[in-house]
Amino acid sequence: MTTTTETDASSEKEKQLGALGRLGDWTATHRRWVFAIWALLVVGLGAAAPSVFNSLAGAGWQANGSESVQVRELAQEHFGGNSSAAVQVVIHSEDLQVTDPQMQQVVTEITDIASSDDRFAEVVPPQPGMTISQDGHTGIVLIGAGQDSTTDDMVKAVDDHKEELTALSGNGIDVYPTGASALWSDFNEANHEAMIKAEMFSWPITLAIMVIAFGSLVAAGLPLLLTIAGLVASAGGLVLLNAVTPISVWAMNFAMMFALALGIDYALFMVSRFRAAMMVHDTPRHATIETMATAGKAVLLSGLTVLVSLSAVLLVPAPAVRTMAIGIMLAVIFVLAATMTLLPAVMAALGPKVNAGSLPWAKKQQHHSPVFEKWGHLLHRHPWPFAIVSLAILILLALPVFGLKVAMPSINVVPEDAPVRQGYALVQEQMGEGAPGALQIVVPEADAAATAEAAAQSTGIAMVTPPQTAPDGSGYVMMSAIPSVDPSDDQMGQILSDLRETLPADALVGGAPAENLDLQQALNDWFPVVVAVILSLGFLLLLVALQAPLIALLGTLVSLLSTAAAFGVAKLIFQDGHGAGLLGFDAQGFLDGWGPVFFFAMIFAIAMDYTVFLLATAKEHYEHTEDPMHAQINGLAYSGRIIFAAAAVMVAVFFTFALADPLPPKEMGIILGVAVLLDATLIRLILLPVLLRITGHGAWWSPAWLKKILPNISFSH
Known part of the structure; x- marks a missing residue:
């Protein structure tokens, strides 16, 4: 009993x-x-796992609720699917005119392919003065997006039919699917292949590092x-x-x-x-x-x-x-x-x-590393020189970040032999620099004439197509404004802004370039909010875990240094082009637009990962001895080797993506790899232990009132 x-x-x-x-x-x-x-x-x-890459969505690069998304929705509802998601199939011949029977036969075959898929809507053949080049050798067949088709549906539709469409090439006629949906299709395919190759390359390297570490x-x-x-x-x-x-x-x-x-x-x-x-x-x-x-x-x-x-x-x-x-x-x-x-x-x-x-x-x-114990003693004896040198390196690398530019990726991020890029180049050559990135204007019929006149006079607009009345009697009119510059040109943002300010209040401006710019604006607007939320929540988690406000604050703030330094290096490489030849890419002159928001969150998460390992180990030893020197040195002695090995694995994994041909995986691999390298070496193994040394007992002090409201968490056993 x-x-x-x-x-x-x-x-x-x-x-x-x-x-x-x-x-x-x-x-x-x-x-x-x-x-x-x-x-x-x-x-x-x-x-279900084997179908993951075929099942997931291929689009979604938009700012929900933006003016450009409204235009796309109106175009799909009232204009036969002639939206930014429509597929533009470029047909070209050096010898034949678009009006010749052989070219018209290709148009018919494109129409038949589109008619076989419910995701597509109305097919518009090449139109004189709008989608036929001046010499008559190049035309664009527009395959509209179905009224119920999402942008993801259209990307998948291109995935399913682009080989069938490009197979129509022959007998002196070239056929290239282009447009935003085709761009994302080729873009996703190239990036997926690059990611898989990088992953396969990283596994044996990772295993080798693990064997050495363990x-x-x-x-x-x-x-x-x-x-x-x-x-x-x-x-x-x-x-x-x-x-x-x-x-x-x-x-x-x-x-x-x-x-x-x-x-x-x-x-x-x-x-x-x-x-x-x-x-x-x-x-x-x-x-x-x-x-x-x-x-x-x-x-x-x-x-x-x-x-x-x-x-x-x-x-x-x-x-x-x-x-x-x-x-x-x-x-x-x-x-x-x-x-x-x-x-x-x-x-x-x-x-x-x-x-x-x-x-x-x-x-x-x-488990205890004599090497990192000696390193801890060295930092304890000489904290200031190490602090100054590590801070100087991080600040120096972070300075370029103040000149960082961001934008949505240009056509250059897909391989040169991708059909979408070949079609894009052909349209530019035959119809003008801005022809691949037409802006779409939707306006009530009463304002159509005034809108067309204002658009034609707006700065940076090369041509405005004749207004088209919605066939469903909704009272809307749509026209296209062709910019005078490439859709990814720096001037495009100002051109869009001027156009929107010039047009009547009821006129909405969209199109693929506008969607990219609206998305970029949303990313820019939300970036400070995301940073503030991440820093605040990260600090609170550390505070709850460590029960020590000073070291929780310092542990959070120093993570910003590696993040800023990583983006500073990214600016030098991807914007300025330093090392571009060695890494095998052409600099776009900017960092891809999602980089700051997304990579900041990822870098901060990784940085805090190492922070937790180091400070939790130090806190465990402080709880046993209440000796800050013992906590600082043993924190390194028991976690230093793990942090070093973990960082080596992460750097190896991330840097394998630098070998990818497409630019986005290359950006991701280099930025994250540099961030981990800097964070693990200069911050977690130098600066943060030095801060523990300098702050002493104060690092682990907590006011009585705070102890009462925080849950009792201990790392000692």
């Missing part, structure tokens, strides 16, 4: 374990249940097992979520990269702590409990910080940007869940075998 004393002792023991310690105990003693649940999850969601083949394989489980589950989850709301195909691209990097980070921290715990505990179960009660808290806090940072991106009213964040968040949730349940179960099952396959140099490897 159980006595009251035994019950109280058991309850006290459970309380001491904490929630994560109890979770570790449960996973260690119910391993078969954990394995069975994850097997069902991976197999169930994995069944010194054990079994331990090195655990992070990859964890990541694969998380990736498969998140891929299937995205397919299911896409059935509810369109999810950008870019969501999976980013999720693959981020899940690999973070999964390895988390597993490194957990497995290292487990191996150390196995040296002092008699059973794998107790080692698992200690691992979860200490490293598990840091991993959970890190995962929450990543999710909080990415959730701020959801404020931006752009479907593609939002769903990219959702994709990464879903991957992080699955990887975090696997880290907190599957990994402890596997470690408990392996026990001492976690060190199986140990390499010669790792036989005596300890």
